[in-house]
Amino acid sequence: MGILANKNTRVVVQGITGREGLFHSERMLEYGTQVVGGVRPGKGGEWVLEGKVPVFDSVRVAVEATGADCSMIIVPESAAPDAMLEAADAGVRLIVCLTEGIPIQDMMRVRTYLDFKRVQLIGPNCPGLLTPGETKIGFIPGDDAIPGNIGVVSRSGTLTYEVLYALKLVGLGASTCVGIGGDPVKGLNFIDVLKMFEEDPLTDKVVMIGEIGGTDEEKAAEYINQSMTKPVVSFVAGRSAPPGKRMGHAGAIVEGGEGSADDKINALKQAGVQIADHPEQIPELLKK
Amino acid sequence: MKLHEYISKQIFAEYGVPIPQGKVAATPKEAGKIAKKLGGRVVVKAQVLVGGRGKAGGVKLAKGAKEAEAAAKAILGMQIKGLPVKKVLVDPAIDIASEIYLGITNDRGARQPVIIASAAGGVDIEEVARTAPEKIIRVHINPLLGAQDYNIRDLSIGIELDRNHWAAFHKITRGLWEAYRANDATLAEINPLVITGDGALLALDGKMVIDDNALSRHADLAELRDLSAEEPAELEARKNGLTYIKLDGEIGCMVNGAGLAMATMDIIKLFGGEPANFLDIGGGASAEKVAAALRIILSDKNVKAVLFNIFGGITRGDEVARGILEALKDVKPKAPMIIRLVGTNAEEGRALLAEANMITAETLAAAAQKAVQAAKGIK
Numbered sequence: 001m002g003i004l005a006n007k008n009t010r011v012v013v014q015g016i017t018g019r020e021g022l023f024h025s026e027r028m029l030e031y032g033t034q035v036v037g038g039v040r041p042g043k044g045g046e047w048v049l050e051g052k053v054p055v056f057d058s059v060r061v062a063v064e065a066t067g068a069d070c071s072m073i074i075v076p077e078s079a080a081p082d083a084m085l086e087a088a089d090a091g092v093r094l095i096v097c098l099t100e101g102i103p104i105q106d107m108m109r110v111r112t113y114l115d116f117k118r119v120q121l122i123g124p125n126c127p128g129l130l131t132p133g134e135t136k137i138g139f140i141p142g143d144d145a146i147p148g149n150i151g152v153v154s155r156s157g158t159l160t161y162e163v164l165y166a167l168k169l170v171g172l173g174a175s176t177c178v179g180i181g182g183d184p185v186k187g188l189n190f191i192d193v194l195k196m197f198e199e200d201p202l203t204d205k206v207v208m209i210g211e212i213g214g215t216d217e218e219k220a221a222e223y224i225n226q227s228m229t230k231p232v233v234s235f236v237a238g239r240s241a242p243p244g245k246r247m248g249h250a251g252a253i254v255e256g257g258e259g260s261a262d263d264k265i266n267a268l269k270q271a272g273v274q275i276a277d278h279p280e281q282i283p284e285l286l287k288k
Numbered sequence: 289m290k291l292h293e294y295i296s297k298q299i300f301a302e303y304g305v306p307i308p309q310g311k312v313a314a315t316p317k318e319a320g321k322i323a324k325k326l327g328g329r330v331v332v333k334a335q336v337l338v339g340g341r342g343k344a345g346g347v348k349l350a351k352g353a354k355e356a357e358a359a360a361k362a363i364l365g366m367q368i369k370g371l372p373v374k375k376v377l378v379d380p381a382i383d384i385a386s387e388i389y390l391g392i393t394n395d396r397g398a399r400q401p402v403i404i405a406s407a408a409g410g411v412d413i414e415e416v417a418r419t420a421p422e423k424i425i426r427v428h429i430n431p432l433l434g435a436q437d438y439n440i441r442d443l444s445i446g447i448e449l450d451r452n453h454w455a456a457f458h459k460i461t462r463g464l465w466e467a468y469r470a471n472d473a474t475l476a477e478i479n480p481l482v483i484t485g486d487g488a489l490l491a492l493d494g495k496m497v498i499d500d501n502a503l504s505r506h507a508d509l510a511e512l513r514d515l516s517a518e519e520p521a522e523l524e525a526r527k528n529g530l531t532y533i534k535l536d537g538e539i540g541c542m543v544n545g546a547g548l549a550m551a552t553m554d555i556i557k558l559f560g561g562e563p564a565n566f567l568d569i570g571g572g573a574s575a576e577k578v579a580a581a582l583r584i585i586l587s588d589k590n591v592k593a594v595l596f597n598i599f600g601g602i603t604r605g606d607e608v609a610r611g612i613l614e615a616l617k618d619v620k621p622k623a624p625m626i627i628r629l630v631g632t633n634a635e636e637g638r639a640l641l642a643e644a645n646m647i648t649a650e651t652l653a654a655a656a657q658k659a660v661q662a663a664k665g666i667k
Contacts, residue, residue, distance in 0.1 A: 077501065078504070078505075101501045102501060103472050103499050103501045103502035103505075104394055104396075104472075104474060104499050104501065104502075105394070105401075105431065105469070105472055105499065105502070106502075107399075108394065108399055108400060108401065108431035109431045109432055111399050112399070112400075112430065112431050112432050113432060139571075139601060139602055140601075141600075141601045141631065141632065144601075144631070154547070155547065156545065156546065156547020156548065157545050157546075157547060157548075157571075157601075158543075158544055158545025158547065158548040158599045158601060158603075159545060159547035159548040159550075159551050160547070161599050161601050161631065162548055162551070162599050162630075162652070165599075165630065165631070182546060182547070184394070184396040185394070185396055185399050209547070211547055211550060212550070214396050214397065215397055216397075219397075235551070237547050237548075237550035237551045237554060238550040238554065239554045239557065240535075240550075240553040240554050240556070240557045240563055241550055241553070241566070242533075242535065245533050245566075246500075247533065247546060247549070247550050247566055248531045248545075248546025248547075248549060248550075248566065248568040249546045249547070250500075250501060251396070252546060252547075252550070256414060257414065261554075277555075277558055278551065278554065278555045278558060278652065278653060278656075279551055279652065280651055280652055280653050
């Protein structure tokens with residue numbers, strides 16, 4: 001039983017008929033995720049993935065027909081804000097939005113509405129989440145992780161796979177891995193996920209992968225210092241990044257004297273977090 | 289994407305913000321003509337996308353057409369922080385009684401837009417924030433509701449604005465909000481917003497930054513991108529759907545994923561090297577994209593070694609390997625190449641590359657160490 005999602009989570013995929021939508025829905029089915037339906041306005045009534053998954057015209061119809069409680073969004077950026085609002089109104093409790101490139105003003109409006117509807121959002125611009133051995137909702141390759149007692153939360157995609165893989169090589173597994181995404185305005189944040197791991201009986205230690213930009217790591221450090229009993233190991237990417245440049249992720253930028261890796265690392269160190277110099281060092285720090 | 293002062297001010301004016309009646313010029317002669325039309329004293333201002341132009345001599349006062357022409361001649365062709373000045377704005381000189389700061393930006397922590405005002409305008413607002421934070425008034429705006437009248441009144445009250453100016457300030461703040469909102473700005477700033485000797489409010493300077501993610505719905509603004517402010521290699525990369533940022537080091541990097549790309553740069557530095565670039569080839573990188581990426585990396589003459597760090601997921605190792613082989617057909621790099629390939633179809637990829645005479649590594653740490661040694665010429 002992971003935090004956020006487990007083998008009973010029923011997922012509807014918005015954008016299932018696209019190339020990426022089909023590819024990743026298939027990987028999810030193979031992994032054991034309950035992909036109970038897809039949404040593509042105008043294609044309701046069709047079936048995809050060898051007749052395994054029904055397609056609906058709207059999330060509302062899909063939820064009524066399948067009892068889905070989670071929506072994964074893999075639609076182009078121009079359609080993603082509408083897709084998130086639609087999912088929230090259709091009554092799912094969790095939205096995982098993988099789409100990259102959503103304008104920040106759109107995201108501020110969407111997030112405000114989702115808070116009003118009390119719907120949880122992971123992403124956007126994220127790899128999704130993985131509860132090893134139970135379910136995967138998003139891009140994270142299932143092969144990279146084994147079940148275990150380590151909670152992983154990260155702003156990055158492939159860097160997360162790298163860490164999961166390094167853990168797996170030494171026999172360490174993950175309880176849940178949450179990719180919260182690389183955008184400046186998003187759904188769940190480090191603190192939200194750290195709280196869930198702190199309360200989760202199946203998580204004993206936590207790995208937090210941060211990067212430059214914003215002050216979420218500093219806020220997480222404050223929370224860890226005040227309220228966390230479980231040990232946290234962290235890596236913060238972007239020590240070598242120049243200020244004022246956006247390093248790929250929309251949120252990864254040092255600006256206005258804020259967001260540098262050193263500030264984040266110092267804050268985390270002061271909160272008693274062990275800092276890895278590079279990702280492959282994380283397993284040995286966890287074993288200490 | 290940053291917009292020049294004259295464009296930002298034009299946009300503000302469309303939303304009812306009063307601006308000086310100046311015009312932009314690309315030659316000294318044009319500048320002289322504009323000054324003649326305006327009459328009296330003018331200010332000639334360099335249009336560059338960096339701060340600190342005043343200190344660099346990019347803003348000059350002039351009396352009449354002749355002086356304006358001379359000032360424009362001095363400023364045009366000037367380099368300010370490495371950027372060439374191609375245009376000047378010729379504005380009438382204004383009799384200033386006091387200066388206000390007014391700006392709107394996105395507060396990512398609060399997940400809301402924030403309007404910032406200060407009676408200490410005309411100077412670097414970040415400096416004011418450091419030295420006199422109490423002089424800065426911030427009002428957060430609910431993104432679904434937009435700026436309300438009381439929000440704007442709170443700003444007037446906060447900066448202790450003379451009540452005679454409330455109506456004008458209200459109209460300007462409302463206009464700036466609409467301009468920010470309609471153009472998907474991440475920053476819309478008037479600094480200074482001046483109160484003139486006759487008691488009028490006027491946006492003397494203007495600055496706008498547009499959200500890159502929103503440019504597809506602002507085609508008119510996207511066209512205005514000032515390419516002279518960008519690295520040619522970075523432009524080339526963008527055309528190929530790659531994110532590339534040039535740095536000063538000697539080890540070129542090709543990585544899939546932004547976070548991993550940063551981590552790869554960091555580990556190079558950790559082992560005593562310097563990264564030459566940030567490069568994210570993205571998910572599902574095709575052979576074509578990999579080839580373009582390699583050409584861009586090698587266009588940097590400082591590069592003494594190239595490190596490939598590919599963690600297969602969506603990106604498939606064999607596809608990247610094919611891309612590298614494809615690229616090696618037309619670019620013949622002298623620099624040694626180090627590759628680490630893990631994840632989806634990594635074995636197939638490694639087999640394909642066996643003949644390519646590359647240095648292979650299993651772990652990220654080993655790959656970085658080998659790259660640092662190779663760049664230093666140690667075998």
